[in-house]
Amino acid sequence: MTGPKVLVVDDDSAVRAVAGEMLKRSNYQVTSADSGQAALDILRDDHFDLILLDVGMPGMSGVEAYQQIRQSLPQQKILFMTGYAEDDITDLANPNTHILPKPFSLKLFNDTISAII
Template identity: 40%
Template sequence: MIRILLAEDDDVMREYLTRALERSGYAVTAVDRGTAALPLLEREAFDLLLTDIVMPEMDGIELAQKAAAMVPGLRVMFITGFAAVTLKAGGAMPQARVLSKPFHLRDLVMEVDRLFQVGEANGL
């Protein structure tokens, strides 16, 4: 089963995303900030880091960069409601996907599905 680590500081959004991904067959561990995600990355294996970019304590870009150093090959997808931040994310982690808010939960699941279909097709 594909394991997703979700870092999202908005309680309602975190709950909706978790529920939608779990209904689609993914195992989701959700945290409310980037600093809570790092210890989990040290202890557990995840296939995808799905993170909001704008969060307190540590933003999603910094989290993704630290996660990539800790877990080479970890897939990353950013979610954000800020267009300028989207450009920054693409420059900081060009291999990461960026999904801009607002989006439908169906779009999120399709992007995650696509991310893993591409990886499987490439033998990852």
């Protein structure tokens, strides 16, 4: 049996690697993308139980990617990972959109994802 599928979207390769490793240890299937556009390309061909989305990325921001994802996948579960002030994205929160401030502990990361999925 395979675990839930998670797409990790962050321009920082270290964040993608660490988040991916933490998820794999909890038996999640992990796919990574280094930009909002790369995430949209992946989402054309695949479905995920959760998308972990960085807010501050060059090119297409996480918020811009979020808006495009919402157009085609309105029920998609999304968890913003952000080091920015939460007020910038608080108005995006809804039952399928959550916010995890960086830096975060392994316990908070795991607990938050478990609660969403």
